[in-house]
Amino acid sequence: MSKPKILVARAIFPEVIARLEQHFEVQANQQDQTWSKAQWMEYLKDKDGVFTTGTDRIDAEVLAVATRLKICANMAVGYNNFDIAAMTAAGVLATNAPDVLTETTADFGFALLMATARRVTESEHYLRAGKWTRWSYDMFAGSDIHGTTLGILGMGRIGQGIARRGAHGFGMKVIYHNRSRLDAGLEAECKASYVSKEELLKSADHLVLVLPYSPASHHAIGAAELALMKPTANLINIARGGIVDDAALAAALRNKTIAAAGLDVFEGEPKLNADLLTVPNVVLTPHIASATMPTRLAMASLAADNLIGFFTENKPLTPLNPAVLASK
Numbered sequence: 001m002s003k004p005k006i007l008v009a010r011a012i013f014p015e016v017i018a019r020l021e022q023h024f025e026v027q028a029n030q031q032d033q034t035w036s037k038a039q040w041m042e043y044l045k046d047k048d049g050v051f052t053t054g055t056d057r058i059d060a061e062v063l064a065v066a067t068r069l070k071i072c073a074n075m076a077v078g079y080n081n082f083d084i085a086a087m088t089a090a091g092v093l094a095t096n097a098p099d100v101l102t103e104t105t106a107d108f109g110f111a112l113l114m115a116t117a118r119r120v121t122e123s124e125h126y127l128r129a130g131k132w133t134r135w136s137y138d139m140f141a142g143s144d145i146h147g148t149t150l151g152i153l154g155m156g157r158i159g160q161g162i163a164r165r166g167a168h169g170f171g172m173k174v175i176y177h178n179r180s181r182l183d184a185g186l187e188a189e190c191k192a193s194y195v196s197k198e199e200l201l202k203s204a205d206h207l208v209l210v211l212p213y214s215p216a217s218h219h220a221i222g223a224a225e226l227a228l229m230k231p232t233a234n235l236i237n238i239a240r241g242g243i244v245d246d247a248a249l250a251a252a253l254r255n256k257t258i259a260a261a262g263l264d265v266f267e268g269e270p271k272l273n274a275d276l277l278t279v280p281n282v283v284l285t286p287h288i289a290s291a292t293m294p295t296r297l298a299m300a301s302l303a304a305d306n307l308i309g310f311f312t313e314n315k316p317l318t319p320l321n322p323a324v325l326a327s328k
Contacts (some may be wrong), residue, residue, distance in 0.1 A: 175204065
C-alpha cells in the first residue's frame with residue numbers, strides 16, 4: 001500500500017523530516033525556497049497532507065486545486081494563514097501547535113517589555129555610533145517596571161504567563177481584558193483583575209497584546225485607542241500583525257502620544273511600515289517570540305504528530321475544526 005504524500009513547506013529540523021519519512025512520501029523544501037502562489041498550488045496538487053508554517057496560506061483558491069488534501073498541520077499556535085471556513089467546507093482538517101511555546105513566548109514578551117521600557121535598543125544604537133562621551137542624569141531614562149500597572153489584552157495561556165511574571169516577579173498590578181473573563185481560581189493565580197478595554201487602555205503603564213488575530217481583532221489598537229493611553233505608557237505586541245494599526249502607531253510614537261513600543265509582529269510581514277524605522281522609541285524584532293531551539297523543535301514535532309496521528313488513527317492531537325474528523 002502506497003504511503004500518503006505530504007509537502008513540508010519550509011525548512012525544518014532534519015530529524016523531524018526523517019520521522020515523517022517513516023510514514024509518508026515526503027516532498028520537503030529544505031532549501032527554504034520562497035514559492036509563488038502558483039508554485040505553492042502546483043506542489044499541493046497531488047498531496048494528501050501539508051506541514052505549514054504561519055505564513056503558508058490555505059484558502060478556497062488553493063483548496064480548489066489541492067483536491068486530494070486532507071490535513072494542514074501548522075507549526076504555529078496562530079492560524080490566520082488558514083481559512084478555517086473554507087477548509088471545513090472542503091473537508092480538510094486544520095491543526096496548530098499550542099501549549100509547547102507558551103512559556104518561551106511569555107519569556108520573550110517580558111524581555112521585549114523590559115527592553116522597550118528601559119530603552120535598551122535606542123541606547124545601544126547610541127553607544128555603537130560612538131556618541132557616548134559623557135554621563136548625564138537623564139541619559140536614556142526610561143520607565144520602571146516593578147510596582148507599575150501591567151495591562152494585558154488577550155488572556156489565554158501566553159497572557160497568563162505574562163501576568164504571572166509581572167505579578168510574582170516584579171510586584172506589578174495586573175489588569176486584563178479578554179473576550180471572556182477567567183475563572184476566579186486563574187485570576188487569583190495570575191493576581192489579575194478584569195477590566196473593560198477602555199479602562200485597560202487608560203490605566204496600563206505597560207500594555208501587552210496577546211490576543212489572536214481575526215477580522216474582529218483587526219486594528220484593535222488604532223489611533224483612537226492609542227489616544228486613550230498614558231503618554232508615559234509602553235505598548236508591546238507579541239500577538240499578530242494587523243491587530244495594531246502600524247501607521248497609526250508610528251504617528252503616535254513620533255508625536256509622543258505614548259512613550260514607546262516593542263513589536264515582534266507586523267502588518268504584511270516580513271515587510272513592515274517604513275515609518276516604524278524612522279522613530280527611535282520602538283524596539284523591533286522579526287517574529288522571534290518562540291525562537292529557542294527546544295521550543296521550535298517541540299512545535300515542529302507537534303505538527304508532525306498531528307500528521308502521523310491523523311493518517312494512522314484519525315486522531316490528530318490539536319484539531320482546529322474537529323467536525324471534519326466526524327465525517328471521515
